[in-house]
Amino acid sequence: MVKRIAVQAVATALANGNLPGWLTGKLYRGPLKSVCVPGLNCYSCPGALGACPVGSWQSAMSGVYPKFPLYVLGLLLLFALAFGRMICGWLCPFGLVQDLLHRVPVPKLGKRSWMRPLTRFRWVMLILAGAGAYLAFLVTGTGKPLFCAYVCPAGMLEGALPLMALRPELFKAAGWLTAWKGAILAVCLIAMAIIYRPFCRFACPLGLWYGFWNRLAIFGVAVDEASCVHCGRCAEICPMDAEIAGDAHCISCGKCVTACPTAAISFRKFGTEKQGGIEQ
Amino acid sequence: MKKLAVLFFAVLAIGFTFLANVPAASAKAAPDEALVGINTGDATIYGLAGEKPLFLNFWATWCPPCREELPHFAEAYAEYGDRVTFLMTDLTDGQRETMDDVQAFLTEQGYIFPVCYDTEMEGAYAYRVSAIPVTYFLSADGKIASYQIGALDRETLYDRLERLLE
Numbered sequence: 001m002v003k004r005i006a007v008q009a010v011a012t013a014l015a016n017g018n019l020p021g022w023l024t025g026k027l028y029r030g031p032l033k034s035v036c037v038p039g040l041n042c043y044s045c046p047g048a049l050g051a052c053p054v055g056s057w058q059s060a061m062s063g064v065y066p067k068f069p070l071y072v073l074g075l076l077l078l079f080a081l082a083f084g085r086m087i088c089g090w091l092c093p094f095g096l097v098q099d100l101l102h103r104v105p106v107p108k109l110g111k112r113s114w115m116r117p118l119t120r121f122r123w124v125m126l127i128l129a130g131a132g133a134y135l136a137f138l139v140t141g142t143g144k145p146l147f148c149a150y151v152c153p154a155g156m157l158e159g160a161l162p163l164m165a166l167r168p169e170l171f172k173a174a175g176w177l178t179a180w181k182g183a184i185l186a187v188c189l190i191a192m193a194i195i196y197r198p199f200c201r202f203a204c205p206l207g208l209w210y211g212f213w214n215r216l217a218i219f220g221v222a223v224d225e226a227s228c229v230h231c232g233r234c235a236e237i238c239p240m241d242a243e244i245a246g247d248a249h250c251i252s253c254g255k256c257v258t259a260c261p262t263a264a265i266s267f268r269k270f271g272t273e274k275q276g277g278i279e280q
Numbered sequence: 281m282k283k284l285a286v287l288f289f290a291v292l293a294i295g296f297t298f299l300a301n302v303p304a305a306s307a308k309a310a311p312d313e314a315l316v317g318i319n320t321g322d323a324t325i326y327g328l329a330g331e332k333p334l335f336l337n338f339w340a341t342w343c344p345p346c347r348e349e350l351p352h353f354a355e356a357y358a359e360y361g362d363r364v365t366f367l368m369t370d371l372t373d374g375q376r377e378t379m380d381d382v383q384a385f386l387t388e389q390g391y392i393f394p395v396c397y398d399t400e401m402e403g404a405y406a407y408r409v410s411a412i413p414v415t416y417f418l419s420a421d422g423k424i425a426s427y428q429i430g431a432l433d434r435e436t437l438y439d440r441l442e443r444l445l446e
């Protein structure tokens with residue numbers, strides 16, 4: 001099995017491979033930019049070669065002529081059906097950031113009972129990102145990408161900070177909004193060192209969407225129903241908030257695969273059915 | 281059953297991705313509504329355009345890429361202004377951008393190209409402006425020859441202007 005972090009590193013590098021951008025601070029605007037990447041990677045990152053699906057969704061509904069983002073929906077659906085939340089675990093650059101930050105040797109806050117209910121906050125973010133731009137249009141006459149503009153720490157980290165560092169004139173234009181988003185990012189970064197993937201678990205609308213399709217997705221961790229004895233071992237060891245391997249919270253990190261006493265958990269391969277487990 | 285569901289949604293998804301509408305306009309006739317909605321004083325865009333091809337740019341002072349392309353436009357206006365009508369249409373919504381903001385900005389920067397104020401957002405609506413800057417190159421007979429979403433670099437700008445005059 002390939003190491004997950006290696007795949008994450010490659011995916012992040014590929015999604016942000018616009019080297020001229022890293023030197024000059026100018027965004028890449030070529031044809032690739034009209035394709036969304038599957039994870040949370042800001043369009044305004046100087047290295048970005050693709051578009052953020054969440055940003056693209058909101059962008060289509062922004063301005064004075066909102067359009068329904070059919071193309072983005074198509075891509076989001078294709079990604080979801082192929083990989084579900086395996087994208088979160090293996091392909092999302094912001095997920096990698098959190099995995100790395102969690103390795104920082106500071107005290108950790110493990111799973112607590114209040115964390116799983118907190119995952120419902122993602123619905124608020126989904127509504128904000130999914131409908132916010134259009135709601136802004138209805139109220140003010142101009143749609144605005146509310147999630148991008150007021151919340152997204154990924155955009156701040158991958159877009160705003162590098163851009164401000166590379167182009168000082170942008171830094172001069174920073175005001176209260178930059179300070180607000182900077183504060184959100186700072187809180188996120190600290191939380192990420194202490195808690196495992198807090199953004200993914202409690203705030204990410206994209207992860208929530210992919211989670212809807214997780215059980216249906218072609219690739220990812222799955223449980224062989226015939227072998228599963230519902231011991232809950234996978235849920236215990238799961239760093240996310242899954243109640244069973246492969247559910248809507250599962251990012252297919254694979255930690256549970258070796259923990260299962262009946263070897264019922266595996267990475268699903270397209271077209272094959274997992275056969276049996278340990279004969280009792 | 282699961283495979284069927286995946287197949288169904290996959291077909292749907294492929295449909296959405298490839299059949300989704302291409303934004304804004306192609307080489308069609310320029311929206312007529314815009315031709316009366318934008319006003320500078322009592323003039324309308326149609327009256328201002330006259331018999332010449334039209335360079336129509338939507339911008340605002342709060343938009344960095346818009347500001348970046350303005351020096352190129354100023355140069356182009358100096359060179360092509362007698363053969364092409366330039367209309368720098370500011371999205372003057374009255375909140376984020378007021379006419380005073382724009383006029384102060386223009387004076388400060390020394391730009392003399394013609395600016396009109398889309399105060400009712402009619403031009404923006406007619407030209408489906410959802411992100412700025414966006415530039416439309418209109419031929420003299422009122423057709424959209426080309427358009428560009430996002431900042432125009434000098435080369436592309438001059439290339440499109442030359443093609444407008446062919």
